Amino acid sequence: MRPGSPQTTQQGFLNRISLTSWIFIALIAGTLLGTLCNLVLPQDSSLFTAGINGFCFVIGRGFIRLMQMLVVPLVFTSIVCGAAAMGSGSMLGRVGGMTMILYTFTTFVAISLALALGLLINPGVGLDLGSITKIEVSAAKAVPIADTLLNIIPANVVNAMATGTMLQIIVAALILGYIIGALGDKVGTVGQFFKEFNEIMMRMVQFVLTFAPLGVFCLITHTFANAGLSALLPLAKFVGGTYIGLALQLILVYGSLLILFARMSPVRFFRKMLPVMGFAFSTSSSNATIPLNVETLERKIGVSPRVTGFTIPLGATINMDGTAIMQGVAVIFASQAFGVDLGLSGYLTVILTATMASIGTAGIPGAGTIMLTVVFSSVNLPVEGVSMLMGVDRLVDMGRTAVNVTGDAVVTTCVAKVNGLLDRKIFDSEGEDLAASEKHGIELAEEVGRPDEKLL
Ligand code: ASP
16 A cells, blocks of 8 residues: 555555454464363374364464465565656655665664574574474575575576566566666556556555454464474564664664654654654554655654655655664574574674565565565565564564654654755744744755755
8 A cells, every 4th residue: 555545545444444453352262272272182182183283283384374465466566656756756856765765774784683692582592383384494595695696696587586686676676666666657557557556566466454353363272282482582682672672763763863864852753743653653554644654754853845745755655764674673583493503694694684574574564574575585484484573563663664654753853954955943842833834945045046856
């Protein structure tokens, strides 16, 4: 769902509330039933074989396959559309360029931080998913760093799609989207095709997610029936570790950016942003939070409306620092639970994939988890790990979405300040003077002797 369709965003969000409750119910019911089966059913009994390793396994795996089915077309069209929007008009100017650099930089830092944190708290230690899912897991082969870098460039796009080589798909999509944007009306039909195809993909995500409660129930039942309560602590560590990472990103990364670039008090900034973060937390949707984020930045922080109108919808589409943190901790969780040693080149691949996957993650509930399969596949981690984490996904989605939208706001504020498009008086005052901020945008444009659009 693109930011340009607020109605569909709101509808998706409303529908998702009850779906969320169902997923929670499925999680609890699956945990209880699975634990009960683990305690009372002998693992070699025919009921265990048919019910747990038969029915639950097939339904759970089927759900995972449905999610995997979406990934390649979803990422490809989403990135083509995002890059096309960037290339059109004069978006790649001063403000656009700096925004892109900061968005990429913050995501890069977020995923690196999360990997380090994961290695510190060892969320997957104590959980043996390799034996539960009966998957052949061998240590990831050490790939030289030169090959890792070269593997980003697709020699054959069709092959990249057929084999689901995500980094290559992302690179091809970025180039295609950029060219479509640059050619503009000359290739309007193709641009429109991708926009419409993207809408279709968003609807398919919603469709597949309606099966999430059943999928989660079967997967969690299967896991707990086989592993017993030993699965609980690692999951709690995953949720806790992700929240620690999110807090560090807020305090260390965003705090430093605000002090360095915007010369602002982070405490005051975050206090003014609290309602936005609360809204994102409760909706788990960056897209749904766009209007409130824009309004708060203009009325309380003092950013020119011309900047927010471009950077916030863009950020909600391509900048997902919180999601990257979840993905970093999840990678460590799965690599430990499956006993896979990723090695330095594995971590490098994860950093690159997650940073680029962030561009392809839609700002809607649960999208980050679907993209997690991309990150796992990039280092040959079994996607069963994703399904385990789906059970607790909503808990993590709330926090990561709050960080996603805050990241957009921080970068927007820094870019506005550096380009003289921020009214400090509004930030320093307690008032919410929208008129002042609108006037401010016009004044600044006059001051620099050109309309704001040209800056973008
Ligand atoms: N829910 C997140 C967002 O809207 C995306 C995700 O699932 O990570 O920003």
